[in-house]
Amino acid sequence: MAIRQIKNVAVIGSGAMGHQIAMLCVLGGFETHLQDIEEQALNQARDTLEGHMANWVKKGKITEQKKDEAFARLHLTTKMKDAVKDVDLVIEAVVEKLDVKQEVFSKLDKLVSGHTILATNSSTIVNSKLAEVTSRPEKVLNMHFFYPPLVMDCVEVVMSEQTSKETAQTALDFCERIGRTGILLEKEIYGFIANRLLFAISKEALYLYEEGYADFKDIDLITKKALKHPIGPFELMDLSGIDVGYYGNLQLYQETGDPKDKPAKSVEKKVRAGILGRKTGKGWYDYSTGGK
Structure with a gap:
């Protein structure tokens, strides 16, 4: 056609x-x-x-x-x-x-x-x-x-x-x-191009946060100030929907069975609580009053 x-x-x-x-x-x-x-x-x-x-x-x-x-x-x-x-x-x-x-x-x-x-x-x-x-x-x-x-x-x-x-x-x-x-x-690959690059950043950001190296707000700030990204990885999760990334990650884990591909615990906790980002008024940041 x-x-x-x-x-x-x-x-x-x-x-x-x-x-x-x-x-x-x-x-x-x-x-x-x-x-x-x-x-x-x-x-x-x-x-x-x-x-x-x-x-x-x-x-x-x-x-x-x-x-x-x-x-x-x-x-x-x-x-x-x-x-x-x-x-x-x-x-x-x-x-x-x-x-x-x-x-x-x-x-x-x-x-x-x-x-x-x-x-x-x-x-x-x-x-x-x-x-x-x-x-x-x-x-x-x-x-x-x-x-x-x-x-x-x-x-x-x-x-x-x-x-x-x-x-x-x-x-x-x-x-x-x-x-x-x-x-x-011309070939299939899980996550395609853009998301595979974003997944790598997001995965590392979540690791650094969960291991206590820095607060998520500071990780976002470093990403924007040092790497010149328009928004940080946690802000991006909120924008696109925390559940979207979670289900995508879960699909990968179901395919590979590799524990490294499991969704981060902090992300799973938010999804279970219905805290999904901008669309629910709260995610990593609180949008209920128009601020963070």
Whole structure:
């Protein structure tokens, strides 16, 4: 399938990533169906996007007319069957758990047309693990957007051994159409490129913190002052969601069985307590009052 054949898109999951990916799609001119199992989540997604776009209009990044035209292309539904009817590309953005994603892909494979490309926004799970529950492994790949998608100009497009070159090229062309830089990974590896680099930093930061070498705030400060990173590793965990990193780490441990790959104890404790970062108002830092 070539990019010219893609007219309709579906995004499955309206969470922190999904609703912004859907917005990129409609801004790129594609009719886009955003699906979530919860009506409340969809309403919240629309409210959030309206706030973002209102700010864009104020800043002159988009006209009022373009904003209205984009929202006219955005369709919200709780029914997956309705969302994926006659679509050419599906981007899955549900929770970072293999069993959940496999269930979604198995359903999608039965609902969509034979030509439809199935992409996962997973930040760690390789697409071949999802392709195996479908009848179209050549049309399955990763399209890993970075948080927040409306700001971050990068998408890791990841091929498995079975992903066709045509599918990969269509995904790269699609990224260009929605104003994002798609970068091709021709081989699968857990965590891809960016996250493997971040995992290494995060793992060491957590080790230094748990062993008592420095407070997490000071580790963040050193990272920013000495290494010139825009935010520290603990701030980044809060921004992306502590649970996202936890489940990704847990998936790696389940695959390798290596104790070194187990999630850090301090991270596991926060996930169990529902302290997940900015989205819950508290993570490593407290955001409930707008400060840290």
